[in-house]
Amino acid sequence: MxxxxxxxxxxxxxxxxxxxxxxxxxxxxxxxxxxxxxxxxxxxxxxxxxxxxxxxxxxxxxxxxxxxxxxxxxxxxxxxxxxxxxxxxxxTGNSVACMERSTNKNLMRRAFEAAGDPSPKSLLVSLEDDAAEKSHAVHLTESQLDAFDPCEHGLAYPLIVKPTDRSGSRGVTKVEADHEPGAVAAALREAFEQGFRREALVEEFAEGDEFSVEGMSWQGTHHILTITRKGTTGAPHFIETAHLEPAFLSPELDSRVREVVTHALDTLGVTFGASHSELKIAPDGTIRIIEIGARMGGDCIGSHLVPLSCGVDFVGAVVDVALGNEPDLTPAHEPRASASRFLFNAEDEALLAQVEREHPELVAYKQMTSDDTDGHSVTDSSTRLGHFVMSAASAADLAPYLPEQLAAYARGDAR
CATH class of the missing domain: 3.40.50.20 (Rossmann fold)
Structure with a gap:
């Protein structure tokens, strides 16, 4: 054959x-x-x-x-x-219309708004001549950027400014209410520079912890495989520092997250293949969808963490769906805790060496993308030095090697 x-x-x-x-x-x-x-x-x-x-x-x-x-x-x-x-x-694949909505953050926000999916209030700002014709769009010339005030368009600080068409924290900036003069204009220029279009989304900042939801769809039926808890650098750029699966949500909150994401996938028109839904959950349990990609999550989430944590051959399922076959999502082993840690500096490299020295059995995968720690500046996900993935029967075994914001959940202190 x-x-x-x-x-x-x-x-x-x-x-x-x-x-x-x-x-x-x-x-x-x-x-x-x-x-x-x-x-x-x-x-x-x-x-x-x-x-x-x-x-x-x-x-x-x-x-x-x-x-x-x-x-x-x-x-x-x-x-x-x-x-x-x-x-x-x-x-077999998702429609072009689905991909347009899932790769353009403005179209995504408008779709969520129309369907009642919870997401932050936002405004499209552009330097393109045709942007003024778009719904919810504000067209600015270069000379008008410094005088632009998002509050005049119904937005409230703090704000997030980001390109409409990038990922990996590229061009993302948080602007506080007490920002320095010119901060909004600087954030917009950064977003314009990083994006493929000269467009940026200005949106109200969603409070809370960050999560992603990893799913697989077949003929419009969505299977939520697991939920990932994330650690980030925080403001202003929110570059991801670590991931933990499972996310250790309460059963009630776990159920609500799955319901929200499933509805939002329908809104975007996702029918086939992997999905990666990013959201934030406020201390009071309020859920806000940040964005959804109709593809597997990067940063080793889909390729390594999901198979380790829930036993599903996620990458194999992507291949099966592409070839027109219903994916086999049967777990190959019992659930395990899995986590990834990203390397930003020499201290992080020393931590990896410590794990390999103390508990080499925990390290499932590692990759270095750069060995230049002298004067190295991490500005987005693509400029990190590398990462490593860990797995264990108990999340507590991974806690010593995670940032405190995730280690507390791994130990059980914050559950």
Whole structure:
């Protein structure tokens, strides 16, 4: 029997778990990406040096090759090509309209607002000439940025300013009520610089702890696999420092989170594949959806933490769905605690060395992306030095190696 041909959008190390799992399942993997020496270029069976933004060319090649499915993990931008190819070639995948809503934060906010899904109040601000025609949009010239006041448009401080089309904390800034003069303008300029469009979303800051919800959908039925508790650097950029599964929510709150996310997935039109829903829960239990990606979560959440914590072959399920097969979500083992820790500086590198020295059995995976700690500045998720993943039968065993905001839950002090 000939091998199934699977197109994978992207070739960076983030796509390696997908490329390797697809090959293990007997697929011939065709990877598409701008040629720059990424590991997936040689790991894939066939590499096509085409930028993931060249959607029409990817469609042409996939039709010529006769691919049986297409997918990606951990990349919002790559899902755009996935949806277009799937729609053009009648393959299994989410619609182009779904991907537009799930990769543009403004369209997402408007969809949530119309459907009654809980999300922060927001305003689209743009330097593009056509933005003034968009709903809820304010068009500003460069000279008007310094005088722009979000309060005049019904927003209340503190605020979050971010690009409409990026992830990984890129271009995200919190602006407090007592901000310095020019802080809003500076935040907008940073968002414009980091985004692919010259657009930014200005929204009211949602109080509370951060979580993500990892799901898998098949024919419009959503399966929530687990909930992840997150640690971040806090204001102003909220770069993620660590993750913990399970999240240790009360049964009542856990149920409400699942209900909110399931409804929001329907709002976006997600019908197939992995999903990664980010939300915040205030001390009083109020839930606010920050954003939802119709793809697997990055930072090793989908590729490593989910399989370790709940035993589901999450990456394998992504492959199955792309090929038009109902995914097998049966756990392969009993639930375990799992966590990831990101490296920002030499102290974090020393912590990894400590774990490996004291309890090497806890370390399930590690990766260094840079060894330059001298004067290194972490500005977003892509500039962290690396990360490591841990797993244990008890979360308490992981607590000594987690930031205190997560360690308290792992120990049981904050539950």
């Amino acid at each position: 000939p091998k199934k041909k699977l197109a994978v959008i992207g070739a960076s190390h983030f796509q390696m778990p997908l490329i390797e799992r697809a090959q293990e399942k007997g697929c011939e993997v065709h990877a598409f990406a701008w040629q720059c020496g990424d590991v997936g270029e040689t790991a894939a069976d066939v590499f096509h040096p085409v930028s993931i933004t060249e959607v029409d060319e990817i469609v042409r090649i996939c039709r010529e090759v006769g691919v049986d499915g297409i997918c990606t993990i951990a990349s919002d931008l790559a899902t755009v090509a996935v949806s277009h190819v799937a729609e053009e070639l009648s393959l």
